[in-house]
Amino acid sequence: MSQCLQVMKLLVFKFTRIGWNVALYIFDVTVHDCLHDWYVQRIQTLTTVAMEKRLRSWSSCTHILVSLAVILAAATRCNAATCTSNTVDALIEFRRAFIDPRNRVFSSWDEASGNDCCTWAGVTCQNGALVVLDLEGPSVTSSDRVTNNHSYSGRPGHTLNKLQDLQTLKLKNLEFNSRIPSQWSSFPESLVAITINNCDLQGSIPSGIASNSKLQTLDLKSNNLTGEIPSRLCNLQDLKYLDLSYNDLDTSSVPSCITNGGSITNVNYGHQNSNSDNDVYGSGIYGPDNGSSGTTVAQPIPMMILLLLPLFSLLHSV
Numbered sequence: 001m002s003q004c005l006q007v008m009k010l011l012v013f014k015f016t017r018i019g020w021n022v023a024l025y026i027f028d029v030t031v032h033d034c035l036h037d038w039y040v041q042r043i044q045t046l047t048t049v050a051m052e053k054r055l056r057s058w059s060s061c062t063h064i065l066v067s068l069a070v071i072l073a074a075a076t077r078c079n080a081a082t083c084t085s086n087t088v089d090a091l092i093e094f095r096r097a098f099i100d101p102r103n104r105v106f107s108s109w110d111e112a113s114g115n116d117c118c119t120w121a122g123v124t125c126q127n128g129a130l131v132v133l134d135l136e137g138p139s140v141t142s143s144d145r146v147t148n149n150h151s152y153s154g155r156p157g158h159t160l161n162k163l164q165d166l167q168t169l170k171l172k173n174l175e176f177n178s179r180i181p182s183q184w185s186s187f188p189e190s191l192v193a194i195t196i197n198n199c200d201l202q203g204s205i206p207s208g209i210a211s212n213s214k215l216q217t218l219d220l221k222s223n224n225l226t227g228e229i230p231s232r233l234c235n236l237q238d239l240k241y242l243d244l245s246y247n248d249l250d251t252s253s254v255p256s257c258i259t260n261g262g263s264i265t266n267v268n269y270g271h272q273n274s275n276s277d278n279d280v281y282g283s284g285i286y287g288p289d290n291g292s293s294g295t296t297v298a299q300p301i302p303m304m305i306l307l308l309l310p311l312f313s314l315l316h317s318v
Contacts, residue, residue, distance in 0.1 A: 083117040090162040097156035102144040129165035137173035148177035155181040170195040179203035185211045193217035207232040222246040231255040241266045248273040
C-alpha cells in the first residue's frame with residue numbers, strides 16, 4: 001500500500017508536467033493492478049460529475065441567451081412602434097402632397113400600420129423619436145418621377161415642422177413645384193441640417209428660415225429659387241455649410257457674412273440662371289483653411305489693362 005501511495009505521489013507530479021494521458025500510462029506500467037480499478041473508477045466518476053455540471057451550465061447559459069434575445073426583440077419592436085400620432089399625421093399629410101406613380105418612395109408608408117412609422121422608408125428613429133427624414137425620388141427626367149399632386153391644397157411639406165425631434169431633413173428629386181412653406185421658419189430646435197435638392201422649390205428664400213438658430217447645414221441647390229439671399233442668414237452662428245447654387249437668385253448683392261467668409265466655412269452660390277456672368281461672379285467657396293481672408297471668386301481683368309496691351313506689344317517690338 002505504501003508503494004501505491006508513493007506511485008500516486010509520483011503520478012500527481014506527472015499530472016502537472018506531462019498531462020493526463022501520459023500519467024495514466026505511467027500508472028498502468030508501474031503500479032499494474034495496485035489501486036488501478038479504484039482509481040480508474042474514481043476518475044470516471046469525477047469526469048461524469050464535471051461533465052454534468054458543464055452541461056447544466058451550458059443549459060443555463062442557453063436559457064439566459066434565449067431570454068435576452070426575446071427581450072431585445074420585444075424592446076426593438078416597442079421602440080419601432082412608438083411614433084406619436086402627431087408624427088404619423090404629419091408624415092401622412094406630407095405624403096399626400098405628391099404622386100408616386102410606381103411607389104418608388106412611399107411604398108412602405110402605410111397608414112394601416114398605426115404608429116409604426118419608424119419602419120417606413122427614409123425614416124430614422126432613436127428611442128421611438130423620428131430624428132432623420134431622408135427621401136430621394138427617381139431622376140426628375142424619368143417617367144416615374146415623384147410629382148406634385150395638384151389637387152392637394154396647401155404647400156408640400158408644410159407639416160414637417162411638427163416633427164418635434166427632427167435633426168436632419170434631406171429631400172431630393174421630389175417635385176414640390178411650390179414656394180418654401182412659411183412653417184419652415186419654426187422647425188424644432190433639434191434641427192441642424194436642411195438639404196433640399198432638385199425639388200423645384202420656387203419663389204424667394206424666406207428670411208424666417210434663419211429662425212432655426214441651430215442650423216449647421218443649409219443646402220438648397222438645384223431648385224428654382226429667386227430673389228436675394230436673405231441677410232438674416234448671417235444670424236445663424238452655427239451655420240458652417242451653405243449651398244445655394246444652380247438657382248435663379250440675384251447675387252448682385254450678397255450678405256457680407258457670405259462674401260467675407262465669416263463663420264460659414266463652406267459657401268457656394270454660383271451658377272445662377274439670371275446671371276450672364278455667373279461663372280465669374282456667382283461663386284464664393286471658402287474652405288476650412290481659407291477662413292475670412294481667402295476667396296475663390298474670380299476677378300475680371302480691368303478694362304484699362306486690356307486697352308494698353310496693344311501698346312505694350314508695340315513698345316516691346318521696338
